[in-house]
Amino acid sequence: MGFFDKLVVWSIPFVPKPIVGFFSKKYIAGSKLEDAVRKVQELNKQGMMATLDLLGEESQSKEKAEEAVAEYFKMLEIIDEYKLDSNISIKPTQMGLFIDKEYCFQNVEKIVREAKKYNNFVRIDMEDHTATSDTIEFYLRLKEKYGKHVGTVIQAYLRRTSADINGLLEHKANLRLCKGIYVEPRAIAYKDMSIINENYKFNLKKLLSNDCYVGIATHDEKLVWYALSLIEEQQLKHEKYEFQMLLGVDEELRKIIIDGGHRLRVYVPYGKDWYPYSVRRLKENPKMAGYVFRNIFGLR
Numbered sequence: 449m450g451f452f453d454k455l456v457v458w459s460i461p462f463v464p465k466p467i468v469g470f471f472s473k474k475y476i477a478g479s480k481l482e483d484a485v486r487k488v489q490e491l492n493k494q495g496m497m498a499t500l501d502l503l504g505e506e507s508q509s510k511e512k513a514e515e516a517v518a519e520y521f522k523m524l525e526i527i528d529e530y531k532l533d534s535n536i537s538i539k540p541t542q543m544g545l546f547i548d549k550e551y552c553f554q555n556v557e558k559i560v561r562e563a564k565k566y567n568n569f570v571r572i573d574m575e576d577h578t579a580t581s582d583t584i585e586f587y588l589r590l591k592e593k594y595g596k597h598v599g600t601v602i603q604a605y606l607r608r609t610s611a612d613i614n615g616l617l618e619h620k621a622n623l624r625l626c627k628g629i630y631v632e633p634r635a636i637a638y639k640d641m642s643i644i645n646e647n648y649k650f651n652l653k654k655l656l657s658n659d660c661y662v663g664i665a666t667h668d669e670k671l672v673w674y675a676l677s678l679i680e681e682q683q684l685k686h687e688k689y690e691f692q693m694l695l696g697v698d699e700e701l702r703k704i705i706i707d708g709g710h711r712l713r714v715y716v717p718y719g720k721d722w723y724p725y726s727v728r729r730l731k732e733n734p735k736m737a738g739y740v741f742r743n744i745f746g747l748r
């Protein structure tokens with residue numbers, strides 16, 4: 449990242465919220481479930497699957513966590529009613545992980561039980577390293593009871609990831625593999641992007657060779673190419689994996705993957721708590737953040 453990009457990324461927290469809101473519109477379906485439903489219908493028409501995410505993390509009260517659980521129940525009902533091709537993604541901290549671990553587990557279990565009722569699926573997103581062990585533990589406990597209706601996420605930037613995956617192989621885990629988005633200390637996470645990419649490839653190969661279902665979540669075309677080469681080499685059937693991308697990111701690559709006959713799921717976030725998610729997306733994309741910066745300072 450160049451000096452100007454670094455400066456832009458550093459300045460995002462000081463940017464007025466309405467400006468961040470304007471530029472992050474493409475990454476978010478809207479503030480209400482109806483907005484998200486319309487977006488999923490659009491994606492489904494274009495041959496893509498979706499996963500719905502209610503924006504918001506770290507619920508500070510049980511009331512907030514339970515509001516989120518209720519919204520996910522509504523989501524599952526609407527997905528069924530409108531026959532949408534969509535599952536859901538949830539965050540443990542939104543379900544109360546930092547209030548009380550077992551309380552959070554019960555909330556997550558309620559959602560997975562409800563999803564099973566509709567023959568749907570819950571992906572437990574992976575947050576920062578303070579939640580990693582609990583998230584994996586929740587997944588394994590729930591998988592035992594609800595089988596194919598639950599999956600989780602593994603981040604290639606974590607030093608522990610290879611060991612985690614070794615432990616998950618025997619469970620034929622259903623995992624989304626991503627690079628990882630949180631700012632982590634060097635002792636915990638690789639900082640060098642070329643190591644993160646190699647770790648992604650190393651672990652993707654392990655997962656696909658061991659009959660795990662993988663959500664290949666990346667917009668990095670080199671990794672997409674690597675995944676395609678493994679799929680061909682291992683002659684994997686399409687139902688053994690899916691590609692995953694975030695709403696608003698590289699729609700051209702999305703189309704290339706779909707046109708190649710592969711399945712692809714788009715992560716569709718919505719809700720009132722859009723700010724932290726938008727800041728993370730803008731930090732990933734200094735070009736977009738640069739527009740924000742110029743707008744504020746009246747630069748052309």
Ligand code: FDA
Nearest residue numbers: 573574626627628629665666667668692693694715732733
């Ligand atoms: P990389 O960051 O190298 O980006 C590759 C290219 O993609 C860039 O060069 C750029 O062209 C484009 N790109 C990436 N981000 C962009 C943006 N915001 N705007 C425009 N272009 C952009 N992380 C996590 O820690 N826990 C999780 O649960 C999830 N869940 C998740 C679900 C799904 C479906 C996806 C696709 C990603 C996640 N992530 C995540 C985020 C993930 O860890 C990672 O930060 C981003 O996907 C960016 O990494 P890439 O692999 O795309 O590579």
